[in-house]
Amino acid sequence: MSKETIFGFIEKNVPLIIALETELTKRPAIAPESGGEGEWEKCRFLEQWLKDRGITALERLDAPDKQAKGGVRPNLIATIPGKNDAKRLWIMSHLDVVPPGEASLWKSDPWQVVQQEGPRGTVLIGRGVEDNQQGLCSSVLAALSLISQGITPPHPVKLLFVADEEMGSAYGIDWILKNHPGLFRGDDMILIPDGGDPRGETIEIAEKNLLWVRFTTTGSQAHGSRPDQGINAHLAGADLAVRLHEGLSKQFSERDPLFEPDYSTFQPTKKEANVPNINTIPGEDVFYMDMRILPRYPIKAVLTEIDRIKGEVEAKYGVKIAYTPLQSVESRPTSPEAPLVKLLSGAVREVYGVETRPIGIGGGTVGAYLRNAGIDSVVWGRMDDTAHQPNEYTVLENILGDAKVMAFLMMEER
Template identity: 40%
Template structure:
């Protein structure tokens, strides 16, 4: 018996060229947020709007967020639906923005021009998070081409601003359109996963980003005794902050790594010339903390270590919390979206998935804070943010099959 799912899967197996074309079009429109010195997501969103209409999606809505830092004055958010028998919707959420390429000399081909090598495609954004967008589009296209009406509706939600704090993206959509996602809807966020697609993320660590500004005294580099070298003080601070690992030392098997992390990351430029002893240095600390710790305790510890270190050198120091997200309650394993996903993976791939937590912040956090259950899952390399970012065409197509399988109640075969 040929089932509806068989028909849909056969169609998807012929869609490699669509994956390549969509990925190429999106990669050529670098969606960097203003915090990454970019013009935002509007060029990519405009292309997506056109493509969604071309595919035959009619239920398309925009939930843009004003942002005067971009040339168009807003950050785009796109929702679209393919109706099923029930209004209950399985949402697939992807983010349109990407991170900068980083050191371009590490790329073997230009980051914003798609390179195809067999099953592998390369370019900034192809995995994070264009693979999710393409997965959702493949599933929608298959339903429309095969004239299939699944039990649940399929929702596509493509948001801005995931990589730099999220505010103009999903949280804005949830606030501006509170009825878009219904209380019984299921939410899938394909933005984290392993190569087998066997990892379902249901919990996150809390996140805190600190900006730490050291104020020393600038002078000529030939007379260091007349100044206070802010780079030396900042460096001492970076090393002293390793103490955080001992203060917040709990472990949880749900997460990998199982401990909290405290990573000095960005450092702003200081003096332009080599013969000036710097008097001001600014660096940042990225903290991912197990949910049982309060972020105010982390902030207090960072502050006291920084102040104590600066005082030792006679420098000033300011610790600012630039972004904080206390982890929400995890999505329970019994949640319908998790259960359907587990069943779909068993049925379609013969996989026994495992449930886990993550140190990366995903779009599931703002959803879980508002009481929605969300499963984070995809079949990834994974290599988000890396040079030569890469994604597999076959993994994208196989993920679209899982999305489709989840749309059918009980995952029973549907007679054609």
């Protein structure tokens, strides 16, 4: 079958993909930690939808979670058999979405897809339509362009729809790698269509190391007029936050142009409430830091420096400081010369006429887990990056174009 035949199928199935986006959006897949029921209903719908359209080689890998509907967080694999079982191509998207946020900021119901026409053609608006249903729908449409026309790709294609990406992947790819270690092979190639830019010119091959930390400072409560009778945990905690920000930034100060920003970041973020009234010296104070660290610096070295700074603050104020890492992920990069990077670059050039370039990001993606397992993975997509925003949208032409890129990859001899 020619490229034109495959691309023609994709272009003719606009109503199908709008309907799929609409049905997926109707089924909010929000983590229990964020007040939702998980991915159960969305996964069951998608599983049946694929079966009805001829994608029948389906496998579920369900992570137990008592908080979620059905008692599990489902991970679904759809396989399109190939002529040669070597060098499989995976396309991995995630089923979960974030909550819609402040309702007044939405111009429409976030769980009902709204179709609008604009300067760039049709856009679809709704929670999840871009993050990550754009990539999900593109991968499904690409697979259907082969299955529906009786085309067998040179190598197997596996679509992986994972749970729990938005909350850290404990029930998603991290759970899969720990509980099904033989699922992936060292020469597998994995495309993650969960990030990109409006032109599709950036291929994310690396991430900064990720460290989220909760700091608890314990002093002694007192009346606001008698600080001499207490130990101000808030004052010590504030000093700790500033010292960590400045000290870690100075200690780990090298730059890498692959990333934007090109340096490690150490940011105090969330702050918990301490005392409810103004005239009380707080005896306990809690804050959090989000640290995105260039891969050249191991997290262990950062923790050592945190211990040193913590000791200085404890000695100065007479407080006790405890900290708990909430997320700690070190990421091995994919080589810019990896076969997947080159194949994807060629596919993007063929479909979009765009020259790509490799980049690193500060944000965390599921790609880090795979790279650390020794499997080449890249994050790519042509998107406006409206994820997590009110009135999230996807450009319909991006769904179709990305599906063509994926179909091109599926048909490549490797």
